[in-house]
Amino acid sequence: MKTEQPISPPFFSVVIPLYNKENFIQNCLKSVLNQSFTNFEVIIIDDGSTDESFTKAKQIKDPRFSLYQQKNHGVSVARNKGVKKSKAAFIAFLDADDQWYPEHLAMIYSMIKNHPKQQLFATNYQIEIAPKQYRNTKFSVAVTKPTQVINNFFEASLKDSLLHTITTVIRKSVFIEEGGFNPSIPSGQDTDLFIRLGLKYAIVFTPKLGAKYNIFSENNLSKTKHFKIRLQLLKAYENIENEYLQQYINLNRYAIGLGAKLAKNKAFYSAKKDLNFNLLSTKQKILFLLPSRLLKVLKKIQDIMTKKGIYITSI
Structure with a gap:
């Protein structure tokens, strides 16, 4: 059941970069609309799509959604632009071919309230290796508690990465202080940011699933x-x-x-x-x-x- 929260100001700003994902973007946006926690805004940055992605995104109507277009400058520029336009103190990222499960933001909200001095928060994720076929993540430290603070990102990420772009929420001030995503890196921007963050910050993490990560979609950066x-x-x-x-x-x-x-x-x-x-x-x-x-x-x-x-x- 959804719990209604005040819509101004938003607690989360959800930033979604969009490039040629016409077959996925609507399901992505619907997964945001299905969140049980509703106090958020969504900023979609179309990065020069050449298919019907922008049109498909416009068809999902909600007053919390803002949709922008720019020439193709890459996913880092798109994400950074989305953060600049954001109004919330906490930034959540989601890619246009991936989806959240309904309790993702609610779980993050609870972790923020219980750990107000922390800067990084994340839920677990499933990896969709083929249509409707999933692999569960494996981490190199035990993550059995409902919520726990992981002090060493690298120690925990020697199998699968504890942080994933689509499940990580970061305090906006920290994102800006760390310089955001590096626009000069066309691939591996998330790894670069996670290394910088992992050197400085602990992670409040829950092993409960918050999202599914699609590795078979067209134009998936991981395949470049x-x-x-x-x-x-x-x-x-x-x-x-x-x-x-x-x-x-x-x-x-x-x-x-x-x-x-x-x-x-x-x-x-x-x-x-x-x-x-x-x-x-x-x-x-x-x-x-x-x-x-x-x-x-x-x-x-x-x-x-x-x-x-x-x-x-x-x-």
Whole structure:
């Protein structure tokens, strides 16, 4: 049941960047409208879509929604612009091809009220690996309490990331102080921001599901091939003396290198050169050093199993 809250000023500003997601944006916006906590505004920044995304977004009517258009400048510029236009003290992000579950904002609101001095808040998420097929997250620290404060983001994120753009809420003043998303990074902007935040702030987290993350949609940034840029992003933090940060960076470098190998991209060799093999599991070492032809065969097997509803950990 929805609980009515005063609509002015909003408690949350929801920022949604939109680029060529005509098949997803309406379900995304409906998932916001279905929130049990209703005191929010929604700022949609259309980043130069060339399909019917903008038209589809306009068809969802609500006085709390504001829709803007700009030339294509990238998701970081779109998100930062949305924050600049926001009125609330807390910023929630959602991507146009993803969806919240109805209690997401209500859970965040409760955590903020119970931990008023904290700056970062997040719910758990499911990963939609194929239409209506889901994988649950796995974290590298125990997150069994209904709500808990995680003091080390990197220690907790050596499997799946504790923070995800679509489930994270940040105090607006902190977002501005940290410089927001880096517009010079075309891919991996969330990783960059999470590293900066993780070096300074604890996270109030609930293992209860707040959203589902879609990894199969068209134009999904996670599928782009900015391998070299992602590796350069990680190098900016490799001299910081933080054991868990370095493990976190190494695992990201491993994942990027594996993707580059599958794509026959030369960035694989850069990743291999900087990779600390001592921090990898035996399985990861074997996969990374397999011939690309055999790695592709394993990837095809993984895709077939996924379609049958069986998910094998990352290849």
